[in-house]
Amino acid sequence: MAQVSWSGTARIKGSSEATRMALLTISLIGIQFTWGVEMTYCTPYLLRLGLTKDKVSLVWLAGPLSGLIMAPIVGLLADKSTSPWGRRRPFMAIGTLIVCASLFILGWTSEVVSFFVQDPETKKSATVILAVLAIYGVDFAINAVQACGRGLISDTLPLSKQQMGSAWASRMVAVGSLIGYGFGAMDLTKLFGNSIGETQFKQLIVVAGLILVSTVGATCWAVEERILITNGKENEETTALETIKGLFRQIWDTALNMPERIAAICWVQFWCWIGWFPFLFYSTTWLGEVYLRFNAPADAKEHPDSLAQVGRVGSSALIVFSIVTFVSSMVMPWFIDGLEEETDGFTPRPPASIAWIVEEVQKHKPPLVSAWSYSHIIFAGSMIAAPFVTSLRAATTIVALCGV
Template sequence: MVHGAQWTGTPKVKGSTESMRMALLTASLIGLQFTWNVEMTYCTPYLLELGLTKSKISLVWLAGPLSGLIMQPIVGVVADRSKSRWGRRRPFMLGGTVLVSMFLLLLGWTKEVVQMFVTEKEAVREATIALAVFSIYGIDFAINAVQGSCRGLVVDTLPIPKQQTGSSWASRMVAVGSLVGYGAGAVDLGKIFGTMLGDTQFKQLTAVAALTLCLTIGVTSYSVTERVLISNGKDEEEEQGPMQVLSTIANKAMNLPKGIAAICFVQFWAWIGWFPFLFYSTTWVGEIYLRFDAPVEVKASEDITGQVGRIGSTALIAFSIITFVMSVVLPWLVKSPQEDAPGFTPRPPASIASFVIEVEKYKPSLLTAWTASHCIFAGSMIMAPFVQSLRSATLIVAACGVSWAISCWAPFTFLGVEINRLSQPNSHSYGHMTRNSIELESPAQLHLNQSAEESHGSTGASSGAYLGIMNLYTTLPQFVGTFISWCVFSILEPGKSPELAKEAHPDEHHSTDGPNAIAVCLFIGALSAGVAALATRRLRRIQNY
């Protein structure tokens, strides 16, 4: 927060209980995750069906990391200084949602829109591909603005003691969005809605995603009241523009403390592996189905994108369920870093003390669990080129849910440990954090304690900077993953997809004997996950976890 800024009003959330208020505050993330899932599940097979080659599709997915690098920092800077009477975040949430919804509908109806202006067959095909790619870039840039604003709204609204609970509720809403998104993709929506929302599964899903996003963003925007910024004050940071902010982050990233640098290094290698999984696993499962298990009538279907999307979504439903269950269960089974901290002594009730102490001996550390998660992911993905059945493909995708649950949890926990060490090296801050967690159950209103926030200002500033840098180490690997995918697709499948393209191509191969290009990308991702596992073990030596 800019020093000397002047505000009016108090941030608050509607609702009679804390759980209800937290749910309303983070409900927007359900629609966001739903939209991301529709894009990642259906856009690759849709573009393949239109006739785009896999190597070119890999370049299309540069939209994700580009929009993440550009939109979130810039929108964050602009929103920070907004003096709108509606608050700093909600206007960007609502405006971005309108844009995302428009681009979603444009993506679903690209063919119809193009045919309104073009009639020649080849020109229609090329214009349809171009408009579809344009729509995907529009969705990614707009939704990153919405996402950054939604996350910022949680931070702005909650006082520091309740930030931890806000983050956990945000994670739950993301998990719910994934389950709902993949569930909708796995169901034949045509049997539910008929042709009311379109005549294909893809059209119906884009329409449902747009409606869901508008509904959830609307609920959060209606339920939350923000403080209004009156004056930015005279702090010198007020003069920093977006490029200066990006330059500051870059300089800080080049001079990271040793522990945080080691965590970011692990994250970098891990995300080279996760990138092809998140963007191509649905298509890969669908292609395995079409190659080895699909009956003739499915291969001849007019809605082959819908067929592939439903099959792939079914596999990712299993992945999402395992992720959700593991995110709830594993924290009870894994020793947290604070339990290894000097001076920490668990004090269970006397009646069960001996049992608890005995169980504690066998609980693995979080660092061990994080290392194991890399190994599970690597072991699953290294089998991808050898899979020849839908059942096997679904099993190894589902197994990755264990790894994803830990990967969404462990790095931020260790980052919090490091930030805490840097800001309060001599205090037992985790005991303090535990007491605050207990206080979250109190029925107090959700509003910022201004004096408390200011007293912890340096710590909060460091947290934001280092979390931004962590995001860079999550985004940059996507460029590396895109380059790897482009190389693999260019070599192994230079023509159109043999499974999905409807028109012949001179370079296209229809034999199922050759390697599946996406499976090779997943295999390379497994090797990268192996490097992440080694880097995680190195983290133990650096900081003695």
């Protein structure tokens, strides 16, 4: 059998380790920004086009479907790629272009349809269909970009640095969420006028496209990949389809034969995500409805851009959610047993003035499984309380609690 052969070495531009890590993972800011715009504005947008809430939920099958299909397929194709530009970066660049094209079709769906269709009823149906197809285009393409962006971490960094790379990736995701929800909460029409679109949604689409291109471009510029010369497969031209089939066969077999404890965890995640699904895709709509019903001034429902109002309300609450999530991820490891970092035999001693506090905390640290259970209880309690909310402040509190 032929041996796998490579040309060149993996390298990241930058004068310091922090700079190199930032450039390696900065594409995740653009990816998360785009996800944020989609999750915040697309459900109200689809409802405004005339889709019912139950049909909108079918549209959002794009998320799990694209993750299930695109990530493994693009990963396999990238693994076999012998492109002189590397294995991951060409897929990131092509995926980014598809995302941007789909975003602009989504933002200007009515204009695109009006160019080809004149009949009002046909135009309405065609607008909905094109918007749904654009969302599927965004989801499938951005999953490809994300899979390759994360693949660069393991391809480029040595094993000893990959945990640090994953930590930087988490930071970039948090930054992308905060920036995305921050832009969503601003009145962009006051900032940009009508120069990049006459509505908040269109302007966010343009900003998302620019940020995605900039961040993915920065990663592609900064990272130099090893070039695969041959992957060691003698019958390479016939193996791609078989490999994809084998991958899904392996996933199926693993799902049926996994250890009992792992299966229990998967079942918990399955039922948990049934709860998270409406939170992720309907939280903005719910917050907007609470605002319009209980807190909005009398003339708010007559606002010419009601989608922008709902989006800004939702984005403001999701900023709080992102901050709580970020702070929790930084603080919780100190209060959960079994998550301490390795110290190579060195045990730090706290100052005597707070030693007793540290000692008490150490005594009462819950194990990881208990902390995980508590988080599900908090989320379940928040969801149970949601129907009884009568103010935007209470709704924002519930969204913030879900960040824990």
